[in-house]
Amino acid sequence: MSVCCPSCGSRHVFRAAAHPCACGAPVAPILRADAPAEPVTHRAWADEWVTVRCAACGRDGDWPRPELGCPCGTALRIPVAGAGTDPVPPGAPQPARAPHTERPAHIPLPRTGRTPRPPFRPTTIRTSQDAVTAAALYLRWLGFKSVVRAGTVPSPGGPEDTGVDLRGPDVVAQVDPTTSPASLRAVECLWLNGLGASTASVYFALAGYAEDARSRADALGLPLFAMDLTGTPQPVNGPAAELVSAGP
Template identity: 40%
Template sequence: MMGARPRARGPSVKVLEHVMASVAVTCPVCRRVGSHLPPELPCACGVPVVLPLVDGGMGEPVERRDWGEEWLAVRCVACGRTTRWPRPAYGCPCGTLLRLAVEAAGAPGSVPLARRPGGLAPIRSARDAVTAAALHLGRLGHGEIHRAAQPAPAGVALAARGLLAHVEPSRRRLTVRDVECLWLAALAAGADPVGFTRGGPEPEAAASAVRLGVPLFALEATGLVRPLNEAAERLGR
């Protein structure tokens, strides 16, 4: 089943910054420089979106509320989905409420992307694991990644066009049942199966994945996603 279907290339997107940093904000009224930590906003695919605020930008005083200016459309770098989020504001100690500057989109009329990271984000939590898996699928060329409509018996199920992925975000080892359930669910959906694990597969599960042709990837604590079998290695070529 793997390799028989041509895979549509995902959107040409940059990698999401998961380890956030504060941005400097300059108040045009008092010239004081403050700092603001961009919030993490939950995309429907499970990957947190970090708004692309300009570091060191000049804030715009909010003199009156305008509904159209209170919302910001940002494209998720993992799945390409565009969502409107409340535009962040910063309260300067001088009493001025500032609307924060956002990085311009790459082309006129396009939607800005979330900020990119300086390196791999370590995997410390279940959400980190799902984020790493979704971003890796994006690097493999899959776009529109989202939570699968049919949840997995255990772990988290992600889906894209022609693909069904099982992510075990805990340190529990993958079992034969996990691999077989993923393979059967993908077969029923007419999709290719892919598995991600933090704890690694049990020996019987690894053998079952080889027999069924299910690619398995290890989610390392450093953020590295490492292929565990030949089927996974073929996906990265």
């Protein structure tokens, strides 16, 4: 389905992700082409789900509402058919997701000579702690070793500054599950934490990034990823695309 971002006017082709029903059949919600995508300005966990009926067994299940991260930093909620509707039949053709339309700040390096990664297996996000877990899984999938949860690390600007949620021998990461785009200050605080630990810094956010935060991250070479409730991060700047392509 073609999706237009109301913030920047960019158009994308979106395909709803399929999730396995308890019976094993893939289930995907029906997308509404007659309704516009809406920016995500407020998140309530109870409102982030849609009920879809499995065409194979007739069971109703709750699945994450489809979302798309626009390169401009806006998180878009894709309209779907009402609760209890039949999904797209398994195997039915759908438009493929459009490739990332933003020109990356760096040319992604090929993974020549590296062992190919297995497919990433996301974990559904229902709570803020699930978001941290999903980011940890993704960092390990990228190739960072021994990534664990970390306590909040005080930042130079004061106790209210953003800290670190995940830490490994060669990486620190922040996971922002809030309803507001990540700020310039948050990005700079994470970069300072990485600088102090002599490690890479990686940022994950559910609501995207402020424009000045993205510009600063590009200048610092800090990878930014957007997350949706399926738990699959998507790169939103050049350093992130390069990290996915070349690894740590």
